Amino acid sequence: MDILIIQILNSIFYACILFLIAAGLSLIYGVMRIVNLAHGSLYALGAYVTAWAIGTFAAGAPLWVLFLLLPSGAIAVAAVGALIEPTLLRPLYNRPEEYQLLITFALLLILEDVMHFLFGGVPLTAGAVIDSMGTIRILNLRYPVYNLVVIFIGIAAAVFLWAVIYRTRFGVILRATSQNMRMASALGLNVKWVYVQAFALGCFMAGLGGAVVVPAQAAVLGMGVEALILAFVVVVIGGLGSLEGALIGALIVSFVRTAGIQFFPEVELAVLYLIAAIVLLVKPTGLFGRA
Amino acid sequence: MSKNASRTGPSTPLIVACVIPILVVLMALPRFVDVYQIQLFTYGLIYAIAALGFNLLLGYTGLLSFGHSAYFGLGAYSAAFLVRYFGIGSIEVYILFGLLVTGLISAAFGYVCVRHTRIFFGILTLALSQVLWTLAYKFFWVTGGTDGLRVAFANLTLLGGLIDFKGRNAYQSFVQSYYYYVLFLFCVCTLLMWVIVHSPFGKALQAIRDNETRAQFLGIPIRRYRWLAFLLSGSFTGLAGILWVPLNGLVTPDILYWPFSGEIVFMTVLGGFRTFSGPIVGAIVFNYLKVYAVASTAYWQFMLGAVLLVLVLALPTGIVGTLARQFGKFRKRG
Amino acid sequence: MNLLETVNLKKYFGDTHAVDDVSLTIAEREFVSLVGPNGAGKTSLVNVISALLPSDSGKILFKGEDITHASVTDRVKAGIARSFQIVNLFDDLTAFDNVTLAIFSRQGKTTNLTALAHLDHAVSAEADTILGQFNLVGKRNERARDLSQGERKLLDVALAYALRPKLLFLDEPTSGVSTRDKGQIMDTIASVVRGEGITAVIVEHDMDVVFKYSNRIVVMQQGAILAQGTPDEIKNNDQVAMVLLGSSGPDAFTRKD
Numbered sequence: 001m002d003i004l005i006i007q008i009l010n011s012i013f014y015a016c017i018l019f020l021i022a023a024g025l026s027l028i029y030g031v032m033r034i035v036n037l038a039h040g041s042l043y044a045l046g047a048y049v050t051a052w053a054i055g056t057f058a059a060g061a062p063l064w065v066l067f068l069l070l071p072s073g074a075i076a077v078a079a080v081g082a083l084i085e086p087t088l089l090r091p092l093y094n095r096p097e098e099y100q101l102l103i104t105f106a107l108l109l110i111l112e113d114v115m116h117f118l119f120g121g122v123p124l125t126a127g128a129v130i131d132s133m134g135t136i137r138i139l140n141l142r143y144p145v146y147n148l149v150v151i152f153i154g155i156a157a158a159v160f161l162w163a164v165i166y167r168t169r170f171g172v173i174l175r176a177t178s179q180n181m182r183m184a185s186a187l188g189l190n191v192k193w194v195y196v197q198a199f200a201l202g203c204f205m206a207g208l209g210g211a212v213v214v215p216a217q218a219a220v221l222g223m224g225v226e227a228l229i230l231a232f233v234v235v236v237i238g239g240l241g242s243l244e245g246a247l248i249g250a251l252i253v254s255f256v257r258t259a260g261i262q263f264f265p266e267v268e269l270a271v272l273y274l275i276a277a278i279v280l281l282v283k284p285t286g287l288f289g290r291a
Numbered sequence: 292m293s294k295n296a297s298r299t300g301p302s303t304p305l306i307v308a309c310v311i312p313i314l315v316v317l318m319a320l321p322r323f324v325d326v327y328q329i330q331l332f333t334y335g336l337i338y339a340i341a342a343l344g345f346n347l348l349l350g351y352t353g354l355l356s357f358g359h360s361a362y363f364g365l366g367a368y369s370a371a372f373l374v375r376y377f378g379i380g381s382i383e384v385y386i387l388f389g390l391l392v393t394g395l396i397s398a399a400f401g402y403v404c405v406r407h408t409r410i411f412f413g414i415l416t417l418a419l420s421q422v423l424w425t426l427a428y429k430f431f432w433v434t435g436g437t438d439g440l441r442v443a444f445a446n447l448t449l450l451g452g453l454i455d456f457k458g459r460n461a462y463q464s465f466v467q468s469y470y471y472y473v474l475f476l477f478c479v480c481t482l483l484m485w486v487i488v489h490s491p492f493g494k495a496l497q498a499i500r501d502n503e504t505r506a507q508f509l510g511i512p513i514r515r516y517r518w519l520a521f522l523l524s525g526s527f528t529g530l531a532g533i534l535w536v537p538l539n540g541l542v543t544p545d546i547l548y549w550p551f552s553g554e555i556v557f558m559t560v561l562g563g564f565r566t567f568s569g570p571i572v573g574a575i576v577f578n579y580l581k582v583y584a585v586a587s588t589a590y591w592q593f594m595l596g597a598v599l600l601v602l603v604l605a606l607p608t609g610i611v612g613t614l615a616r617q618f619g620k621f622r623k624r625g
Numbered sequence: 626m627n628l629l630e631t632v633n634l635k636k637y638f639g640d641t642h643a644v645d646d647v648s649l650t651i652a653e654r655e656f657v658s659l660v661g662p663n664g665a666g667k668t669s670l671v672n673v674i675s676a677l678l679p680s681d682s683g684k685i686l687f688k689g690e691d692i693t694h695a696s697v698t699d700r701v702k703a704g705i706a707r708s709f710q711i712v713n714l715f716d717d718l719t720a721f722d723n724v725t726l727a728i729f730s731r732q733g734k735t736t737n738l739t740a741l742a743h744l745d746h747a748v749s750a751e752a753d754t755i756l757g758q759f760n761l762v763g764k765r766n767e768r769a770r771d772l773s774q775g776e777r778k779l780l781d782v783a784l785a786y787a788l789r790p791k792l793l794f795l796d797e798p799t800s801g802v803s804t805r806d807k808g809q810i811m812d813t814i815a816s817v818v819r820g821e822g823i824t825a826v827i828v829e830h831d832m833d834v835v836f837k838y839s840n841r842i843v844v845m846q847q848g849a850i851l852a853q854g855t856p857d858e859i860k861n862n863d864q865v866a867m868v869l870l871g872s873s874g875p876d877a878f879t880r881k882d
Contacts, residue, residue, distance in 0.1 A: 035410045037357075091604060097409050098355045102560060103603045105357070109553060109596030117590060225549055229421055232414045240410075269425045273418050277403050280415070284407065491729040491745075492738035494718070498726050501715040508675070508713075509730045509788065510701035516735075523738075 002139040007258055009138075013147045015254035016154025017213045021227055022234040022246040023161055024205030030241035031178040031198040034089060034100055038107035040228025041115075042203050045080065046073030046210030047219040048115050051124035063132045070129070070211055077207025078200045085199040090192070108224070116221055123218035130215045150212050157208070158247055165243065174198060178241075230257075233276045239289020248287060317474055326466050330538065333470045335578035336477045337535045342559045342570035343484050344527025349556075350564040351488055352520045353500030354405070357413045358420030359555045361400065362525040364547035365393045366532025368427065371440035371542045380446040380455075382472070382537065389533035390526055397525025398518075405517040417549060424547040439543035442536045444469075473534055480527060481571070487523065488567065496520055528555070550592065554581075557599055563609025572611050626689055628653045628824050629674070629792055634683035636673050643669035644680070645848030651792070651824060656815070658835040659828045661845035662868065667828045668710060670845070671794045675707045676700050687792070704791035708781045708798055710828070716770035720761055720780055723769055724752040727787035752787070758817050759783045760809075775806040782814055786823075793818065795827040799834065807831065811838060832869070836860065844868065 025039050036042075050073030058065050084107065092099045133149070135142035165171040177184040177194045185191045209227075210219070230253060238249025256275060260268030279286065321329055341363055348354045369392045370385035379385070404415045427434045434440065444465045448455045449472050456465040487493050498506040499513055507513055536542050545551070554577070562573020585591050606613055629651040636644035643666050651657055659667045672678040674685055676697040685693045687703055695703070715723050728748045729735050743749065756762050759779045764772055769780060782798055798814060799807040815838045818825045829835050835842060836856045843853040844865050852865050859865055 035414075037413075088600070088604070095607075098349070098353075099603055099607065101355055101357075101410070101413055102556070103600060105553065105556065106596040106599035106603065109550075109592045109599065111596075113590040113593035113596070117593070229414075229418050232418065236411065236414075267426075267429075270422050273422050276418070277415075280403070280407065280411070284411075486741060487738045489741050489743070490738045491726075491734045491740070491742050492736060494722060494726050494729065494742050495735040497718060498715050501717050502713060504677075505709075505713045505715065505784070507697045508701060508707060509727050509784065510698050511730050511735060512698055 002141045005138055006141055006143060007262070009143060009147065009151070011254045011258040012151050012154075012251075013216070014257070015250040016151055016157075017209050018230060018234055018250035018254055019154055019247055020157060020205050020209035020212070021231045022238070022250055023157070023243060024202035024209075025231050026235055026238075026241050026243065026246050027161075027205065028199055028202035029235075031174055032195055034199075035104070036107075036202070037101060037104040037228065038111055039202075039206050040226070040231060041108050041111035041224035042077045042080065043206040043210040043227050043231075044219065044221075044224035045111060045115060046077045046207030047214040047217075047223065048119045048124060048210070049073040049076045049207075050211035051126045051214045051219045052119060054126040054128060055124060058128070063129075066126075066129045066132060071208065073211030073214070074204050074207035077210070078204035081203030082196055082200040085196050086192070089199070090195075108228075112221065112224060115224075119219070121221060123220045124214070125218040126215045128215075144216075146215055150216070153212055157205070158243075161205075161243060170197075230272070233272050236276045236286055237279050239286025242286070242288040245286055245288035314478070321467050321470060326463055329470050330466050331578065331582065332575075333466070333473050333538060334535075335575040336473050337531050337538070338555075338558060338574035338578055339571040340477055340480045340534070341528045341531035341555055342562070342574040343480060344524045344529075344531065345555050346559050346564055346570040347484065347487070347496075347520055347527070348524040349559060350566070350569070351493060351500065352496045352517060353409070354517065354520070355409065355413050355556070356404075356416040356524075357549065357552050357556065358400075358416030358418070359525075359528050360547050360549065360551040361416075361420035361423050362393050362397055362528040363532035363535070363551065363555070364420075364423060364427070364542070364544075365389070365396055366529035366534075367536040367539075367542040367546055368434065368440070369393070369529075370533050370536045371435075371442050374442050374446070375435075375440050378446075380448045381452060382447060382449055382533075383451055385533050385537075386530065389529055393529025393532075394522060394526050397529070398522050401518045401521030401525065405514055405521055417552070420547060420552055421549060424544055424549075427544040427547055434544070437543060439541050441541050443540060444537055447537050469538060473538075476530070476534065480530065484527065485567065492516070492519075553595070557595055559609075560599065560602055561609055563612035563615075565608060566611045566615065569609050569611040573609060576610065627651060627686075628655075628688060630686040631670075631674065632684040632686065634670070634673060634685065635681045636669055636678060637681055642666075642848040644673055646683070647845075647848070647850060649843065649850065651826060653791075653824050654822050655824055655841055656818065656839050657826045657841045657843060658839040659826060659843050659845065660830070660832070660835055660869065661851070664847075665845040666848040667845055668796055669848070671707065671796055671826070671828060675705060675794055701788060701790075705794070706785040706788040706790035706792070707794035708785045708796060710796040710800060712774075712777045712781050714769040714777060714780055714784070717768060719766050719768055720756060720772065720776075721749075721752055721765045723780060724755050724783055724787050725749065727784045728752060731788050755783055755787050759786075759813055775802045775810055778802055779810060779813060786817060791824060793823050793825045795825060797828050797830065799829070799831060807834065 021039065021043050025036065028034055028036055050070060053069045053072040054066060058069055088103055088107070089100070092103060130144050130146045133145040136145050136148065165174060173189055173194055177189060177191055181191060234246060234249035234253050237252055238245025238247070253272060256272055257268060260271045264271060320332065341359070345356065345359050348356055366389040369389035373379040373385055373388060400416070400419050404412050404419070407415060428436065444456050445461060447465070449468060454468055495506065495511050495516055498509070498511060499516060503513055532546070558573040558577035559570045560573070561577055562571065563569030584594055588594065602609065608616065627650040631647055631649045634644055634647045645666070647670060659670065661667050669678065673680045676695065680693060684691060687705065692700055692703060715726065718726070725742065725748050728751055729742070753762070753765070756765055759782070761776060761779060761783065764776055769777065772780065778798055782795060785793055795814065799810050802810060811834050839856060841853065842856060842859045844851045844859065846868050851868060852859065852862055854862070
């Protein structure tokens with residue numbers, strides 16, 4: 001029974017991470033119709049930057065310093081996104097879709113080796129954060145407080161995103177541009193600026209996912225592609241371009257993954273893809289997606 | 292009658308005039324270069340077959356697959372399984388069995404993938420290839436895991452057992468004979484693919500690529516044809532994988548891992564994916580690029596990504612496409 | 626037996642009745658013009674009959690058979706073809722390849738992947754004949770994207786015609802074309818259609834074209850049929866004149882320039 005609760009908490013923890021990544025992906029697609037194949041690598045970059053920052057500046061520092069450095073990964077990745085969009089993506093908006101996919105794929109390759117170059121092949125951790133926060137008693141077992149904090153961050157992020165998109169002027173602009181770019185432009189909206197912001201926000205979410213996961217899970221080379229595929233399974237199930245879809249999809253994927261690792265360890269990945277394939281066959285736009 | 296060839300490609304006499312000298316040179320190659328160079332070039336021809344298959348989907352049907360390593364790897368592992376579990380040495384059996392396996396799997400994967408838009412198509416192909424990679428990696432008692440499975444040339448036979456590689460100078464004899472064998476199959480594949488893309492089916496594929504709606508309104512069944520293209524594409528690439536493994540001597544899960552899919556994409560874009568010969572040229576050039584680049588830097592993926600970036604932004608038609616355009620300009624001026 | 630019959634056909638987009646309970650019959654060899662103000666539902670009706678859009682209710686009968694739920698490709702095989710208001714071609718293929726493709730599809734040859742397309746002389750000859758009928762012979766080897774707007778419009782119709790349909794829908798075949806070319810284009814289309822005895826339904830805004838070529842005019846408004854009849858009957862129908870032109874009287878349809 002205790003173990004079940006731990007598993008559930010772990011699933012929710014992991015779902016929060018997946019939600020952050022998938023929400024970013026969905027946001028970018030929803031507003032700009034771009035599928036960013038480098039999105040997973042941006043998540044990995046966020047993890048690496050945060051782990052490095054904490055390792056370099058905060059060894060042995062008090063908790064509040066650690067927390068201050070935590071978002072560094074997200075901010076760095078958002079900056080990278082703001083740089084990439086106008087220079088590499090904008091020239092291709094009028095070209096066939098294949099070119100966009102090719103260029104984001106090129107970015108994936110570049111980022112993977114940039115991380116290799118900057119941070120080396122050794123996994124980077126930020127375990128100090130988890131240790132500093134201690135554990136809490138759940139029934140008869142102890143559970144890291146940090147994980148609960150992450151769950152809180154995940155919920156906060158979902159609420160924050162929802163508020164931004166549905167309750168702010170910026171959100172209205174985002175939604176207008178996503179529904180009808182030409183019309184938005186004709187109405188005087190600076191679409192280029194909207195695109196940069198949307199892309200940076202989406203990247204921020206991915207980077208935040210990485211930043212937040214790295215205390216619990218070391219930053220390793222190759223984590224980007226694995227995350228990319230999982231994020232895509234999430235948006236396939238939940239629907240590309242939908243915030244609720246990213247949330248529900250993340251929960252489903254995370255729980256299935258936990259159950260899979262528990263009961264079918266060799267083929268846990270295959271089970272996930274099977275679910276994605278079934279969803280695609282039955283409801284191609286996902287549970288909450290629009291066509 | 293001479294107006295039959297459409298103006299959007301080189302004329303038949305020109306093609307024949309280019310191909311014959313090239314064939315002559317290729318046939319005579321082993322006389323001029325050493326064993327290492329022959330082996331290297333054979334790899335190039337094998338990649339060319341893979342890229343040719345891949346480009347049926349990309350260049351002619353408009354579908355960008357990020358998971359073609361799956362079919363290459365399936366071909367390679369099929370041959371390796373025959374060696375490991377049945378002790379078979381005949382390459383013809385490898386080819387028949389490997390094509391059967393690759394055909395079945397690409398039919399199954401294709402069925403799932405072609406129901407979708409281009410974005411999801413790409414991701415699905417990537418995901419499915421990663422499933423195969425995980426299986427090869429995790430079921431190590433079957434696949435040899437990261438150690439892989441060996442396919443030694445000493446036990447290999449060509450032409451149904453007529454040629455084997457035991458005895459003196461076995462390695463040299465192997466490389467040379469194998470080169471001709473691969474060259475022959477490369478020519479067969481190129482010819483087959485050329486006929487396919489110039490057939491009514493090939494035209495229908497291009498129509499689907501250019502304008503799905505109109506193709507439908509001409510009575511063309513979109514999904515079925517895309518699936519068929521997928522099946523053919525996977526089979527060609529699978530054949531390349533089968534031919535690759537005796538040369539490499541070993542197959543490991545790396546061949547199923549996504550970066551290899553990326554390399555197939557890269558070599559096709561490098562050569563020019565809107566031309567017939569682009570993938571062939573791109574594969575051969577890429578082969579040399581890889582050998583010399585990997586030797587000089589550990590950041591091979593960065594190089595690949597950077598070159599791809601430049602290609603997409605500045606030279607989207609690749610080597611062959613750009614040369615063709617320059618040649619066309621030259622002809623207009625002269 | 627009528628070639629085409631729609632029975633209480635409906636297509637609603639929420640509150641908008643794009644096709645509102647339309648019962649229309651088309652007899653063989655008719656040249657019917659479908660007219661009406663913007664938003665009248667002309668293109669929607671054509672889209673529903675050609676299966677670009679699914680209907681919400683009602684029936685479509687073609688040669689007596691119920692095709693209401695038939696797919697696009699099934700309707701094409703049955704003998705319905707259409708051209709598009711916004712030109713819909715295979716831009717990277719030549720005009721010749723565009724037409725041969727339609728012929729190959731019609732003959733069921735598109736599954737053939739072992740024969741070279743340009744060696745099929747019968748198909749090539751037929752394609753050249755069709756290009757000739759549509760005055761496109763000189764552009765045979767040009768890519769479709771390089772043709773002029775008028776030529777692209779003609780090619781769009783030629784593709785539908787190459788399917789040798791029983792029923793041909795033409796969606797504003799002269800829209801976006803200069804006035805001078807309009808006449809030539811319509812003459813070409815009409816002579817081909819009449820010459821082969823193809824039943825044609827044409828969506829058109831230009832009333833000069835409509836009066837000149839149709840033997841029946843169907844006027845639509847807000848998704849429903851307002852009136853139908855011969856050109857003379859329609860010319861003298863004041864209600865129609867009000868709807869189409871905002872004025873009525875004997876000179877209502879005469880061009881005032």
